[in-house]
Amino acid sequence: xxxxxxxxxxxxxxxxIPTELRKLDRWVAWRYEYLDGKWEKVPWxxxxxxxxxxxxxSDCSSCEKxxxxxxxxxxxxxxxxxxxEDGYVVLDLDECRDFRSGYILPWAAAIVHEVxxxxxxxxxxxxxxxxxxxxxxxDRGRNKGGKEIYSHSKFCTFTGMHVSxxxxxxxxxxxxxxxxYERVFGTVKExxxxxxxxxxxxxxxxxxxxRATKANGEKFTKLMLxxxxxxxxxxxxxxxxxxxxxxxxxxxxxxxxxxFERSALADRKKWERADYRERTIDRAMRPTxxxxxxxxxxxxxxxxxxxxxxxxxxxxxxxTVSADLGIDQTKYQQESSMGVTEAIELAGTQTKLPCGxxxxxxxxxxxxxxxxxxxxxxxxxxAFCEHTGHDFExxxxxxxxxxxxxxxKEGDDVLTWAFEMAKVHPQPPxxxxxxxxxxxxxxxxxxxxxAQRTDPNPFLLPCKRLAFLLGTSAMTVSNIISLLKQNKxxxxxxxxxxxxxxxxxxxxxxxx
Numbered sequence: 001x002x003x004x005x006x007x008x009x010x011x012x013x014x015x016x017i018p019t020e021l022r023k024l025d026r027w028v029a030w031r032y033e034y035l036d037g038k039w040e041k042v043p044w045x046x047x048x049x050x051x052x053x054x055x056x057x058s059d060c061s062s063c064e065k066x067x068x069x070x071x072x073x074x075x076x077x078x079x080x081x082x083x084x085e086d087g088y089v090v091l092d093l094d095e096c097r098d099f100r101s102g103y104i105l106p107w108a109a110a111i112v113h114e115v116x117x118x119x120x121x122x123x124x125x126x127x128x129x130x131x132x133x134x135x136x137x138x139d140r141g142r143n144k145g146g147k148e149i150y151s152h153s154k155f156c157t158f159t160g161m162h163v164s165x166x167x168x169x170x171x172x173x174x175x176x177x178x179x180x181y182e183r184v185f186g187t188v189k190e191x192x193x194x195x196x197x198x199x200x201x202x203x204x205x206x207x208x209x210x211r212a213t214k215a216n217g218e219k220f221t222k223l224m225l226x227x228x229x230x231x232x233x234x235x236x237x238x239x240x241x242x243x244x245x246x247x248x249x250x251x252x253x254x255x256x257x258x259x260f261e262r263s264a265l266a267d268r269k270k271w272e273r274a275d276y277r278e279r280t281i282d283r284a285m286r287p288t289x290x291x292x293x294x295x296x297x298x299x300x301x302x303x304x305x306x307x308x309x310x311x312x313x314x315x316x317x318x319x320t321v322s323a324d325l326g327i328d329q330t331k332y333q334q335e336s337s338m339g340v341t342e343a344i345e346l347a348g349t350q351t352k353l354p355c356g357x358x359x360x361x362x363x364x365x366x367x368x369x370x371x372x373x374x375x376x377x378x379x380x381x382x383a384f385c386e387h388t389g390h391d392f393e394x395x396x397x398x399x400x401x402x403x404x405x406x407x408x409k410e411g412d413d414v415l416t417w418a419f420e421m422a423k424v425h426p427q428p429p430x431x432x433x434x435x436x437x438x439x440x441x442x443x444x445x446x447x448x449x450x451a452q453r454t455d456p457n458p459f460l461l462p463c464k465r466l467a468f469l470l471g472t473s474a475m476t477v478s479n480i481i482s483l484l485k486q487n488k489x490x491x492x493x494x495x496x497x498x499x500x501x502x503x504x505x506x507x508x509x510x511x512x
Contacts, residue, residue, distance in 0.1 A: 006032050007039050009076040009123040013160030014067055018118050018131070018170050021080060021158075027066035028052045028059065028155060029075035033275075040275050041123075043079055043155045044069070051274045054081050054155050055254045055281075077123055077157050084152040088170065089177050091115065091130040092122070092148040092156075099125035104163075106452050107421050111147075112163070114180065117171035121161035128163065129156065132173035142185040145420075149181060153253055153278070183424060186345050205259055208248045216244060226264025235280070238265055242284035251285045339366050339380035347387035353471055355390055359398035360468060363406045374403040415462065418449040419469045425449075439470055443480045447490050451509045458493045458506035 009032070014022070028043040035042075043052040045059045046069035052059035059081075061069075066078045082088055096108035099121075104112065108128055112119055117132040134151075141150030162168065203211070212220050220241075222230065228237035241263060242256055249255040257277065260266055270276055346365050350358045362384055366377050381399050385392045422445035443466065450459035461481055463474040470477065484490045493506040 004034070004039075006034075006076075007124060010121065010125050010159045010161055012067070012070060012078055012158065013162075014063070014078075016120070016160035016162045016168075017063070017158055018168065020170060021131070022063040024080075024086070025062050026057075026060045026081050026083065026086065027063045028061070028079050028081060029066050029069040029073070030077050030079045030155070030157060031075050035273070035275060041076070041079075041157060042274055043081070044075060049073070051272060052081070052155075053257065053274055054153055054278055055257055057081075057083065077159065079155040079157045081155045082150065082152050087133050087135065089132050089134045089136060089149065089151045089173075090154075090156045091128075091132070091180075092150075093128040093130070094122075094146040094148075095126055096146070097121060097126050097128055102163075104128065106449065107417055110421070110425050111180065112166060115173055115176050117167050117173055118169060119163040119166040120159055121163065123157050123159055125159075125161065129158075130166075131156075131170050132177060133170055134172065134174040134177040137178055137181050142181070144185055147184055149177075149185070186348065203248070205255075205262070208245070208259060209262070212244050212248055220244060223265065224263045226267065228265075234265070234268060234270070238271070238280055239284055241265060242281060246284045253281050253285060256281055256284065338369050339377045340383050342366060342369065343377075343380035343384040344387055347384050350384075351388050355395055355398050356402075357468060357471065358384075358388065358390065359395055360402040360405065363399055363402040367403075367406050374400055414450065414453055415446075415460075415465055416469065418446045418453065419466075421449040422446045439472060439476070440480050440483065442470065443477065444484060444489050447484065447507065447509060458508050460505070461490070461507055 027046070029046050030041045030043050032039050033042045034040075043054065043059075044050070045052040046061040046065040048059075049069075063078070069075055070078050082090065091111070093108045093111060096105045097103070102121075112128065112130065115130050115132060117130055119128055119130045121127070122129055136149065136151045141152075141154065142148070209224070219230070223237055223241040223244075228234045231237040231240065238260075242260055245256040245259045249259070260271075265271070342365050343362060346362060350361060353361070362381070363374070366374070366380060370376065377399075378396070381396055382392055384390070385395050422442055426441065426445045427448050443461070446466070447459070447461065450461075453459075461477075463477040463481070466477045467474040481490070485492065488510045490507045491510045493508060
């Protein structure tokens with residue numbers, strides 16, 4: 001079976017890339033590779049001609065060598081690997097730019113204007129990349145709703161397609177980064193509880209291997225020798241060994257990779273794939289759920305606890321990770337772990353909402369992680385209930401019912417985008433009657449942003465969807481829209497409109 005057509009990649013304009021970045025030996029080339037059913041950008045070491053790791057400075061080269069590799073070996077582009085000590089932060093904004101006209105959607109333009117640093121188009125020319133000097137709150141990259149922010153252990157593609165009107169250099173923007181991070185991704189949460197026994201730091205590689213052997217015994221020894229018989233797949237064994245190294249190195253991904261390569265597991269060809277290495281190391285560093293080994297006798301917490309203590313958590317996990325669900329276990333466990341994090345993050349904004357509304361919102365959030373069966377997110381639902389005070393059993397049934405009702409994932413629809421824009425950039429029409437505040441002004445601002453997004457076409461103001469977003473009733477939203485019409489803020493496109501199943505009511509902004 002042949003792979004689909006390789007995606008487009010813009011030609012690199014090297015001279016437009018900021019000089020301070022070009023002077024650093026942090027450069028690689030990259031190629032599109034069709035992996036696991038989709039095209040991935042894979043970094044390559046320009047000096048060795050082998051795939052590069054985003055955690056090894058030795059795999060980087062000068063910008064000149066990366067450009068030469070790009071031209072001579074016919075790579076698809078060049079990239080810059082970010083290391084913590086360099087102090088750079090990158091903002092990736094997806095699907096926000098028209099590749100023909102260069103038009104940037106208002107939500108992305110607002111971020112570009114707020115940050116005001118070097119900005120360029122992505123290789124597809126449909127996204128944007130902003131580079132600043134600063135530090136992430138909590139030092140953890142995040143990805144949500146087409147917005148991604150990161151500062152280390154990742155490579156950033158560069159095109160040199162500078163966005164006109166933005167800075168041509170990398171600016172210091174610590175305050176802006178902190179504000180944007182909190183607004184888009186939420187405040188940094190401390191870990192729920194520290195490890196029971198903190199590992200020592202400053203150990204040599206040999207000392208770590210010696211202590212891990214004493215602490216984990218036969219399990220660790222078998223993994224180092226390449227024995228995967230206790231695991232469902234070699235990938236599960238890789239993850240288990242990396243999780244041990246994550247503990248003893250205090251989640252130092254560079255040392256984790258170096259220690260892993262001393263094991264026989266590193267001899268597999270799959271480990272040579274940069275995307276697989278980075279993805280597996282990411283999972284090993286992330287708190288996750290318990291699972292059973294292949295013999296179904298020894299339940300092992302391979303990556304530390306989630307911080308959620310439920311009475312029958314081990315029995316639930318053994319059941320829900322069962323192959324009877326027909327879900328790939330590696331993918332299944334990763335999504336389950338991410339679901340707990342997402343549920344706790346969302347819970348802070350849902351404490352006062354009724355069960356039906358909150359369960360629908362949680363289902364929309366977790367739909368971003370998986371389109372498969374919802375049972376894998378039982379831990380996430382339990383975490384959500386513990387943080388919001390909902391009764392688990394009642395909420396669980398509501399969540400399962402909401403799962404099938406979710407038509408669009410959180411952040412995927414234009415109404416959610418307009419709602420977020422209205423909160424961050426409230427811009428109701430200038431002729432909105434003075435003194436109106438609260439939900440009235442918020443709906444007016446949503447209408448404004450929808451008009452900018454859909455122009456010259458009309459926009460929709462669906463009462464039920466707005467009610468979910470605003471945390472109120474559909475009747476309240478309907479009354480607000482009626483007031484907006486009376487006050488000539490919006491007008492109905494068809495004055496003789498009568499509801500039919502084929503057409504929804506459409507609006508435009510009224511002219512001042």
